Amino acid sequence: MDTLAQSIQILFTTPAILMASVGVAWGILGGALPGLSPSITMALLLPFTYALDPTSAIILLASTYVGAEYGGSIPAILIRTPGTNAAAATVIDGYEMNRKGKAGLALGISLYSGVIGSLFGLVMLVVLSEPLARIALSFRPPSYFALGILGLSVIVTLSGGSLVKGMIAGIFGLMVATVGTDPVTGGNRFTFGTAELLGGIEPVLVMVGLFAVSELLVQATQKDAPIRVESKARIQFPGWKLAKRLLPSQMIGNVVGTFEGIMPGAGGTVASFIAYNEAKRWSRHKEEFGKGSPEGIAAPETANNTVSATAIIPLLAFGIPGSNSTAVLLGGFLIHGITVGPMIFVKSAAVVHGLYGGLLVASIAQLAIGMAMMGPCIWLVNRPRAYLNAFIFALIFSGVFSIHQSLFDLGLVLAAGVVGFIMRLLNIPFLPTVLGLVLGFLVESNYRRALVISGGDHSIFVTDPISLGFLTVATLFVLGSVGKPFFAKMRKPRLS
Amino acid sequence: MTRELVGGVLAILLGAGYLAMALQIQPSSLDDAIGPAGLPRVLGTAMVLLGIVLSVQALLAERRRRRSLAAGKAADTAAEDDEAGEIERGGLGGIARAGGLLAIGIGYLLIVRTAGYVPAVAALIIAAALYGGAALTWRVFAIGIAGAVFYYLLFVLVLGIPLPAGELINYF
Numbered sequence: 001m002d003t004l005a006q007s008i009q010i011l012f013t014t015p016a017i018l019m020a021s022v023g024v025a026w027g028i029l030g031g032a033l034p035g036l037s038p039s040i041t042m043a044l045l046l047p048f049t050y051a052l053d054p055t056s057a058i059i060l061l062a063s064t065y066v067g068a069e070y071g072g073s074i075p076a077i078l079i080r081t082p083g084t085n086a087a088a089a090t091v092i093d094g095y096e097m098n099r100k101g102k103a104g105l106a107l108g109i110s111l112y113s114g115v116i117g118s119l120f121g122l123v124m125l126v127v128l129s130e131p132l133a134r135i136a137l138s139f140r141p142p143s144y145f146a147l148g149i150l151g152l153s154v155i156v157t158l159s160g161g162s163l164v165k166g167m168i169a170g171i172f173g174l175m176v177a178t179v180g181t182d183p184v185t186g187g188n189r190f191t192f193g194t195a196e197l198l199g200g201i202e203p204v205l206v207m208v209g210l211f212a213v214s215e216l217l218v219q220a221t222q223k224d225a226p227i228r229v230e231s232k233a234r235i236q237f238p239g240w241k242l243a244k245r246l247l248p249s250q251m252i253g254n255v256v257g258t259f260e261g262i263m264p265g266a267g268g269t270v271a272s273f274i275a276y277n278e279a280k281r282w283s284r285h286k287e288e289f290g291k292g293s294p295e296g297i298a299a300p301e302t303a304n305n306t307v308s309a310t311a312i313i314p315l316l317a318f319g320i321p322g323s324n325s326t327a328v329l330l331g332g333f334l335i336h337g338i339t340v341g342p343m344i345f346v347k348s349a350a351v352v353h354g355l356y357g358g359l360l361v362a363s364i365a366q367l368a369i370g371m372a373m374m375g376p377c378i379w380l381v382n383r384p385r386a387y388l389n390a391f392i393f394a395l396i397f398s399g400v401f402s403i404h405q406s407l408f409d410l411g412l413v414l415a416a417g418v419v420g421f422i423m424r425l426l427n428i429p430f431l432p433t434v435l436g437l438v439l440g441f442l443v444e445s446n447y448r449r450a451l452v453i454s455g456g457d458h459s460i461f462v463t464d465p466i467s468l469g470f471l472t473v474a475t476l477f478v479l480g481s482v483g484k485p486f487f488a489k490m491r492k493p494r495l496s
Numbered sequence: 497m498t499r500e501l502v503g504g505v506l507a508i509l510l511g512a513g514y515l516a517m518a519l520q521i522q523p524s525s526l527d528d529a530i531g532p533a534g535l536p537r538v539l540g541t542a543m544v545l546l547g548i549v550l551s552v553q554a555l556l557a558e559r560r561r562r563r564s565l566a567a568g569k570a571a572d573t574a575a576e577d578d579e580a581g582e583i584e585r586g587g588l589g590g591i592a593r594a595g596g597l598l599a600i601g602i603g604y605l606l607i608v609r610t611a612g613y614v615p616a617v618a619a620l621i622i623a624a625a626l627y628g629g630a631a632l633t634w635r636v637f638a639i640g641i642a643g644a645v646f647y648y649l650l651f652v653l654v655l656g657i658p659l660p661a662g663e664l665i666n667y668f
Contacts, residue, residue: 168507168550171543171546178539184532220596384629385629387630390623393597395647397604401608402657405658417598425499426499426502448528448530452528
């Protein structure tokens with residue numbers, strides 16, 4: 001009850017409501033543009049958050065995530081092109097409904113299910129984050145080191161087909177994290193005599209470069225294929241009877257979204273497809289799936305919007321981002337000097353409560369803003385790509401310069417963009433790099449501090465029960481992920 | 497040369513360069529048991545080893561592919577459908593186009609201090625739009641200038657963030 005009261009108080013004493021509304025609107029616009037993922041949409045906002053107070057900044061970013069998950073379904077339904085990866089499952093039945101002249105109803109189901117998903121995810125976020133963080137309060141340096149290793153172990157599920165490439169990307173992130181002043185002795189490493197590198201390379205610059213600049217470079221390699229969206233689409237919400245029919249698939253979306261959000265590395269895309277599949281399995285109208293089933297929109301849209309809140313749970317409780325979007329959100333916390341992890345509930349409780357309140361506003365405001373943004377979204381999607389990219393390019397340059405008024409930062413962002421482009425060309429995933437970058441300091445400093453405590457004895461990592469637990473889970477996680485294809489191969493002959 | 501082999505070679509070069517620099521980190525009297533060079537050495541070595549593994553994997557896959565081709569079987573081209581495949585389909589011309597956009601960005605970095613924010617951003621928008629395929633008409637210039645003024649108003653007046661005024665203004 002205290003949490004609720006404080007969240008509501010923050011809503012009315014800070015610009016939280018405005019930030020939540022702006023965030024949702026920006027998220028819907030970004031999500032509706034094919035090519036701009038929720039994380040890129042959030043990364044574009046990161047530089048602006050410097051000028052804001054911490055609570056407003058975090059609400060703005062988290063609300064963008066909420067808005068982008070719905071925004072992705074707009075082009076998915078209207079032009080069969082998912083605006084975000086998580087909206088890919090929505091294409092299947094959303095576009096079929098559009099072809100049958102029910103685009104407005106499909107958009108209404110998507111928006112309404114998104115609101116249900118966001119609200120349910122928020123409840124889970126409030127209920128689960130603090131108890132998990134309370135466990136984490138008893139952490140010592142070995143536990144933090146092991147937690148960092150657990151976070152890094154997520155790399156195996158994010159490697160997208162090649163574990164070696166995922167590990168290369170993760171180590172590259174750890175390498176970047178070593179630039180600057182050594183966390184224990186204070187000596188300089190890899191600074192090349194440059195004063196700007198003494199404080200290290202800020203994750204926000206790397207993220208903007210990797211996500212946003214590399215996307216523009218990739219788009220420059222491709223010919224502009226003009227997109228045309230019918231501008232008459234208007235949102236139509238489902239009636240009582242249809243709403244009742246959608247309820248089971250929305251509940252499936254909620255449950256799947258909760259599990260997938262908490263599980264690092266899974267994210268909205270996996271949640272959407274699992275929810276779609278489960279909704280089909282449990283539906284009384286299985287035959288309609290793939291031919292314009294309303295449940296085929298409700299389940300994935302509820303799931304990916306649930307994830308937009310539940311993915312924040314491991315970030316707040318343990319300081320571990322499990323997805324690109326939460327990694328960018330972590331960047332927002334770092335900009336304001338807030339350390340995420342269990343102590344956030346003690347040291348920055350107001351920010352956490354503000355985040356809860358902001359997400360509540362964002363989830364509800366999504367209904368009205370989603371309807372209002374329909375026209376601007378269609379207008380924006382219909383703009384020539386050349387102009388859109390030029391404006392995004394200028395926005396990145398202006399935003400990044402505004403952080404420290406430093407051209408060196410702009411150079412770093414461009415360099416990170418080139419690295420991101422090369423990584424995409426070589427099919428090397430980004431998130432391991434981001435994980436390495438943000439967890440590098442945690443892992444190295446706590447590893448060395450633990451050894452200082454133990455007098456150089458490595459057994460401290462197994463005698464500390466929390467550390468042992470995390471290392472065991474990390475080992476099982478890695479073995480499970482690596483062994484999955486092997487077990488699948490073993491099962492195949494038996495099945496056949 | 498396959499993407500995997502290029503990735504492997506790049507990882508080896510990156511790891512070796514980083515390791516060489518890590519080996520040059522001088523010990524100090526404040527050092528703990530691990531020291532500031534400890535993790536970098538491990539990371540550099542791991543990167544080199546992973547680069548070797550990726551290169552060997554790539555060479556073995558290439559050998560398998562050639563054998564399949566020699567045996568008259570269809571080669572596995574599944575990887576061509578991913579994003580990297582899309583970039584690759586643009587060919588060297590596509591990569592050069594990305595380089596061109598990057599050059600526009602570098603150009604902005606070079607002129608912004610002298611020209612000032614508004615002219616530099618206007619030039620950036622106009623150049624990037626023309627480069628992206630916009631037609632060379634008065635419209636692109638008008639949109640570029642309007643965009644620069646919009647961003648100036650947003651950053652300087654609304655958000656209160658100082659942006660470079662430039663040196664050109666001194667001549668007026």
